[in-house]
Structure formats: C-alpha cells, structure tokens
Amino acid sequence: MLTEMSTVPDIEVRTTQLLIEHFGYKPISVIDDIINAINEIMYKCTEQLEQIFVDQKLQLDKERASKKSNDMEDDIIVDDVVEEKSYTIEDIRIGTATLESLLEHNINKNFDKFEVYALRNVFTLPENLIEEGYIRLRHHKLLNIDDENDGNQTVSQIESNINNKIERITQEIEYQRELQKVLTQSLIKFKKILALSKIIRRKLEMFMKNEQIVSNVMPIKDTILYLAKQTRETCQRMLSQKDELKDEKLIAKYGVDIGNNMGKNIDKIIEQIRSVDGTVDIDSQGYQSVLELLK
Structure with a gap:
C-alpha cells in the first residue's frame, strides 16, 4: 500500500516534468493567466460602473442646485418638502468596491473548479504510458535508454547518467575554449x-x-x-x-x-x-x- 502511494506522486511529478519540457512553461501558468485575464476584465467593468455613478451623481447635484436657485428667484415657497435620500461619492466608491470583492470571490471559486478539471483532464498524460516509458519527446529520439546495461536502471539513475555525460561534455568544451x-x-x-x-x-x-x-x-x-x-x-x-x-x-x-x-x-x-x-x-x-x- 505504501509503495502504491509513493509511486503515484512520482508519476505525477514525471508527468508534470514532461509537460513543462514539451510546452516550455508550467501548465498551471496557463490557468493562472486565464484567471488573471477574467479578473482584469472584471476590474475594468467595476471601474467604468463607478465612473458612471459618479458622473450621474455630479449631474443630479448640478440639476438640483440649478432648480433651487430658480425657485428662490421666483419667490416660490413650497411647504412640506419631502427630502430625497441622496448618496455621496464616497458611498458610491464603497459600494463598487464591495461589488468588486463579491465578483472576485465568485470568479475565484468557480475557476478553482476549472483549474482542477484542466489539470486532471486537459494538461495530463495517461499514467500507464508514463510508467512504462512509451512517451518520448522529439528531442529525445536519439537517446538510447534500452541498452542491456541499462535494463535494470530506474528513471532517476538514467537521469543521473545523462547529467554526468552533460557535465563531461561541458568540461571538454571549457577545455577546448x-x-x-x-x-x-x-x-x-x-x-x-x-x-x-x-x-x-x-x-x-x-x-x-x-x-x-x-x-x-x-x-x-x-x-x-x-x-x-x-x-x-x-x-x-x-x-x-x-x-x-x-x-x-x-x-x-x-x-x-x-x-x-x-x-x-x-x-x-x-x-x-x-x-x-x-x-x-x-x-x-x-x-x-x-x-x-x-x-
């Protein structure tokens, strides 16, 4: 049971490494970019909405001031005036900030589900193909890992041998330089x-x-x-x-x-x-x- 639990993370790590080497970037970065793009659109919408409310507020205040000045010039006395409830610009900004936080929370909650789905069904490879070594990238075609001496080696041992070869080649290049x-x-x-x-x-x-x-x-x-x-x-x-x-x-x-x-x-x-x-x-x-x- 312990061996099965230990091999599953190893396969997931190898799958992620293959995808990173193939795409040139982490798969999670694609999902993060999508979420950031959606949040950016939402921020622009709330910013425009706040600007519209502020403009309407200034326009209403201007109309009310003009109407009040006209009534005073005509010497009209109005009894039992019902005062309309008005909001300040600060109230508008607080309200749009609250709306923005609510939208951001809902976007993150729903796109967390999208992230789990994408990592499990889109950015993935079959475990049996990874475990048995059937998947090989284009630049791995010339690598011969099926020699008789390497038949009993694990992937980590093969990777260590490759790193040693790379180090020797690097030293030879430095020597030639x-x-x-x-x-x-x-x-x-x-x-x-x-x-x-x-x-x-x-x-x-x-x-x-x-x-x-x-x-x-x-x-x-x-x-x-x-x-x-x-x-x-x-x-x-x-x-x-x-x-x-x-x-x-x-x-x-x-x-x-x-x-x-x-x-x-x-x-x-x-x-x-x-x-x-x-x-x-x-x-x-x-x-x-x-x-x-x-x-």
Missing part, C-alpha cells in the same frame, strides 16, 4: 615577431643599397640576436603550454615536431649571428644566411 585562447595568444605574438622581422629585413635591404650608410652603421648583431632569443622564448612558452594541455587532437593534426623544427631554425640564426665578430659585412655569407632564415 582554454586551448583556443592559448593558441590565439600565441598566434598574436608570432604575428608581431613576424612583422618585426620583416621590418628589420627591409631595413637591411635598404642598407645594402647605400654603401655610405653601411660604413657608418653600428653592428646590428645584438639586435638580431635579441630578436632571435625572443622568438625562441615564445616558442618555448607555447610548447610548455601545449605540453600542459596535452591536446591529442592538436598533436595529431600538426605533429609533435612543429615546435622542435621552429626551435632548430632559431638556434641556427643565433649561431650565425654569434659567429660574426664586429661589424656585419653585407656581402658576407653569414649575413645572407641570416636573411634567408628570416624569410
């Missing part, structure tokens, strides 16, 4: 270094064309050496970050030796520069080899 951020930053640094190397190369080509300037130029070995060292340090940072991330997809796509080959080229530049003593001869083989490596 961090990896993309690191690669983007490294790409920006390499673009700056490439632009700087092109500027230096253009300047060196200009010096080659003017022997007078070349004769007065100080050694540029330190400048190129500094540029090469900065390039190698950037490569080492990128390689260390890539090792920490351990992205197998990136390694499979670009290969493991992409950073090592780049480092070897930079080391060659540094050896060529260090082998030169004093000023750099434009026509020397070492200078030409450095230019080739900078391309």
Whole structure:
C-alpha cells in the first residue's frame, strides 16, 4: 500500500516534468493567466460602473442646485418638502468596491473548479504510458535508454547518467575554449615577431643599397640576436603550454615536431649571428644566411 502511494506522486511529478519540457512553461501558468485575464476584465467593468455613478451623481447635484436657485428667484415657497435620500461619492466608491470583492470571490471559486478539471483532464498524460516509458519527446529520439546495461536502471539513475555525460561534455568544451585562447595568444605574438622581422629585413635591404650608410652603421648583431632569443622564448612558452594541455587532437593534426623544427631554425640564426665578430659585412655569407632564415 505504501509503495502504491509513493509511486503515484512520482508519476505525477514525471508527468508534470514532461509537460513543462514539451510546452516550455508550467501548465498551471496557463490557468493562472486565464484567471488573471477574467479578473482584469472584471476590474475594468467595476471601474467604468463607478465612473458612471459618479458622473450621474455630479449631474443630479448640478440639476438640483440649478432648480433651487430658480425657485428662490421666483419667490416660490413650497411647504412640506419631502427630502430625497441622496448618496455621496464616497458611498458610491464603497459600494463598487464591495461589488468588486463579491465578483472576485465568485470568479475565484468557480475557476478553482476549472483549474482542477484542466489539470486532471486537459494538461495530463495517461499514467500507464508514463510508467512504462512509451512517451518520448522529439528531442529525445536519439537517446538510447534500452541498452542491456541499462535494463535494470530506474528513471532517476538514467537521469543521473545523462547529467554526468552533460557535465563531461561541458568540461571538454571549457577545455577546448582554454586551448583556443592559448593558441590565439600565441598566434598574436608570432604575428608581431613576424612583422618585426620583416621590418628589420627591409631595413637591411635598404642598407645594402647605400654603401655610405653601411660604413657608418653600428653592428646590428645584438639586435638580431635579441630578436632571435625572443622568438625562441615564445616558442618555448607555447610548447610548455601545449605540453600542459596535452591536446591529442592538436598533436595529431600538426605533429609533435612543429615546435622542435621552429626551435632548430632559431638556434641556427643565433649561431650565425654569434659567429660574426664586429661589424656585419653585407656581402658576407653569414649575413645572407641570416636573411634567408628570416624569410
């Protein structure tokens, strides 16, 4: 008996969850919107009714004042005047407020019955279909919950497994975003270094064309050496970050030796520069080899 009582609320909760997931909102919110719409119409009616009574009151008061002034001008004396019972504007407002409360009470009482009927007969699903798992929403078609390993699992266990998968996928997405951020930053640094190397190369080509300037130029070995060292340090940072991330997809796509080959080229530049003593001869083989490596 206790198991039957415990399963009925569970089925009702699952039914409500399916309806919320299907419609995108709670079924009770539809009924609340209907009741609110009816109450809004009722409030407008009582407001207009109150305004009509107030206008009539002001009109009657105006007519009575005009009639009284005319009688006084004609010197007519009326004996045994029967005073008519009159109401003030405050009495009218109290009466319309009482009428509004009475209508609101009747609307809520009758629409409570409508709410019970709608939840039991309109916004519902057969319990046997829910319990046996025959109802599946459109976006649940690709979910395979009938595997051999999941045959003895309950709905809560299946839901827990799905939530774990979603969490793993979310972590993988965050990992890929961090990896993309690191690669983007490294790409920006390499673009700056490439632009700087092109500027230096253009300047060196200009010096080659003017022997007078070349004769007065100080050694540029330190400048190129500094540029090469900065390039190698950037490569080492990128390689260390890539090792920490351990992205197998990136390694499979670009290969493991992409950073090592780049480092070897930079080391060659540094050896060529260090082998030169004093000023750099434009026509020397070492200078030409450095230019080739900078391309």
